[in-house]
Structure formats: C-alpha cells, structure tokens
Amino acid sequence: MRVCLLASGSKGNAVYIETPESRVLIDAGLSARELSARLAGIGVDAADLDALLVTHEHQDHCRGVGPLARRFGLPVYLHPETRRALPRLGRIDDLREFEVGSEIVLRDLHVEAFPLTHDAASPVGFVLQAGEGKVGVATDLGIATRLVADRLRDCRVLILESNHDEELLRDGPYPWHLKQRIRGNHGHLSNGASAQLLEGLLWDGLEAIFLAHLSETNNDPRLAEDAAREVLGGQNLCGPQLHVGTQDRVSACFAA
Numbered sequence: 519m520r521v522c523l524l525a526s527g528s529k530g531n532a533v534y535i536e537t538p539e540s541r542v543l544i545d546a547g548l549s550a551r552e553l554s555a556r557l558a559g560i561g562v563d564a565a566d567l568d569a570l571l572v573t574h575e576h577q578d579h580c581r582g583v584g585p586l587a588r589r590f591g592l593p594v595y596l597h598p599e600t601r602r603a604l605p606r607l608g609r610i611d612d613l614r615e616f617e618v619g620s621e622i623v624l625r626d627l628h629v630e631a632f633p634l635t636h637d638a639a640s641p642v643g644f645v646l647q648a649g650e651g652k653v654g655v656a657t658d659l660g661i662a663t664r665l666v667a668d669r670l671r672d673c674r675v676l677i678l679e680s681n682h683d684e685e686l687l688r689d690g691p692y693p694w695h696l697k698q699r700i701r702g703n704h705g706h707l708s709n710g711a712s713a714q715l716l717e718g719l720l721w722d723g724l725e726a727i728f729l730a731h732l733s734e735t736n737n738d739p740r741l742a743e744d745a746a747r748e749v750l751g752g753q754n755l756c757g758p759q760l761h762v763g764t765q766d767r768v769s770a771c772f773a774a
Contacts, residue, residue: 519651521675522771524548524556526657526730526763531579533655533677534562537648539625542569544644544655546582550589553582556768565590569624572596574638574658575603584608595622597631599640618642632669634659637704645669651774653677654719657731660703662715670719674774678716680729680746680762681706682736690736706731709745717749726759726772734765 520536530547534557541562546553554564570592573579584607587594593612601607601615616622618640622629626649631642636658643656643666654673656666670676687697687708699705707715716727729742739762750757761770 519648519653519675520771520773521653521677521726521728522560523677523728523730523761523763523769524553524560525765526728526769527732527734527765528578529734529765530581531657531731532556532582534560535627535646535653536562537625537627537651540568540627540648541566542571542624542627542629542646543567543586544571545573545579546570546586547578547580548582550582550585553586559768560771567592570594571622571629571644572600573634573643573655574636574641575600576638576658579658580604580607584610587612595629597640597642600638603639630669632665634666635661635663635704636706637699643669645673650674656715659707660705662707662711667715667718670715672721672723673719674723675726675728675772676716676719676724677728677730678712679707679731680709680712680737680742681731682708682733683738683741684708684710686738686741687733687736692735700733700736706733709737709742712742713745713749716746720749724758725774726761728761728763728770728772730763732763739764 522534524532533544634641653675654670655677657679
C-alpha cells in the first residue's frame with residue numbers, strides 16, 4: 519500500500535491511499551485544481567481515482583468534493599447525516615451513502631467507517647485494508663474512545679490527529695469559547711491525548727505514523743513530534759517512521 523498525506527490542517531485536509539488495484543482519496547479539503555496538482559506531484563492523475571471518501575461535512579475536509587467528483591466522475595462515499603449537512607454540495611451523479619460499521623469494497627480494498635466524537639453531524643474515521651496492509655485514519659475527534667482504539671488496533675499505518683499543544687492553546691489568541699470547543703469532548707485531540715492513544719496502539723507490525731491536523735496557531739510540529747517520540751521510547755530507524763503533516767505541501771508518502 520501507498521499512503522500520502524496531501525494536506526493536513528485547519529485550511530484543508532486530504533489523504534491518498536493506493537493499493538495494487540485501487541486509488542482512493544479520503545476528504546478533499548482543497549480546491550479540485552490544487553488537489554489535482556498535489557496528486558500530480560506524487561505521480562498520480564486525479565482522473566485515475568476510484569473513489570472519494572468523506573469523514574464529515576466541515577469545509578476543511580470537503581471544499582473540493584463536489585468539483586472533484588464532477589470533473590472526474592468520481593463516486594463519493596459519505597454518511598447520510600453528512601450528506602444532509604451539505605446542502606450546497608451540488609449535483610453528484612454517483613453518490614453512495616454508508617452506515618457506520620458497514621463495509622465498503624473497492625476492488626481489493628476493504629473500508630470500514632467507525633464513529634468519532636466531533637462537532638459534526640456524523641463524523642467518522644476509516645480503517646482500510648488490502649491483503650496484509652491496514653491503514654487507520656482518525657482525525658477531528660475530541661476524545662479517543664475505547665471503540666476508536668479498538669478499530670485502530672493492529673494497523674500498519676496510522677494517521678492520527680495531534681491538533682494542539684495544551685499550553686499554546688491556553689495562552690493563545692483564540693476567544694475563550696473557541697478554546698473550550700477545541701479542548702472539549704467534541705473538539706480536537708491535543709498532542710498529549712494523541713500520544714496517549716498512540717501508546718496503546720504500538721505493536722511490532724506498526725510501520726508508519728502520520729501526525730495530522732496540526733493547528734498553525736496552537737501547535738508546533740516539534741512539540742507534536744516530541745510527544746509522539748516520547749511514547750515511541752526514542753526508537754529510531756528500527757521503529758515506525760514518524761511523519762508530521764503540513765498544510766501547504768504533500769507531507770510525506772509511505773509505501774509498504
């Protein structure tokens with residue numbers, strides 16, 4: 519499997535996942551033009567995508583969903599509540615709704631959606647599996663429930679939210695009500711909470727970790743990385759690769 523974080527942050531998010539038979543995009547939080555350019559930068563033609571999966575309706579995850587689907591005739595998979603929360607999505611010829619816990623089969627790729635706690639209609643994470651490759655995606659969640667940890671167990675690649683440093687958020691410029699939303703049960707995971715989740719997911723088969731959805735205002739990539747490395751026990755080349763997502767470029771690609 520090949521996994522690339524095309525964009526990650528409050529201004530736009532997108533993940534590309536490729537198997538021998540399938541090419542899918544999780545979220546499209548940038549314009550169709552920008553997403554096409556970033557895909558081209560990793561050697562992928564957007565016209566060759568097989569599907570677009572949507573985690574929830576916030577603009578930083580679905581800004582380009584409609585234009586991208588219409589331009590390339592892509593099937594779009596999303597939860598019914600997410601669809602109802604997107605009245606301006608526009609016409610999509612191939613719109614496919616899924617329920618939490620159901621399986622989506624895209625050739626050799628099997629996808630399961632699981633619920634997250636976030637201030638959206640019905641936010642989900644995804645586990646994607648093809649052969650022995652298994653990728654877990656959980657961004658935009660206020661708390662990591664037991665169910666989340668259970669679904670992400672035994673993944674070879676993890677994409678986990680590490681949104682904010684608690685001190686930077688506390689002392690930062692955001693109004694109090696927004697700080698409360700971010701740190702609440704339906705907000706975003708802090709670096710510490712993300713590291714705690716990661717600690718329970720470590721196993722010998724874990725090959726790569728992507729830290730995602732870092733706040734440009736309330737976080738620092740070094741702080742997010744330090745929190746994750748602390749639970750990795752200072753592992754270096756013998757441990758899983760650790761990548762930190764960025765907003766303005768493709769962060770990294772991992773191929774298993």
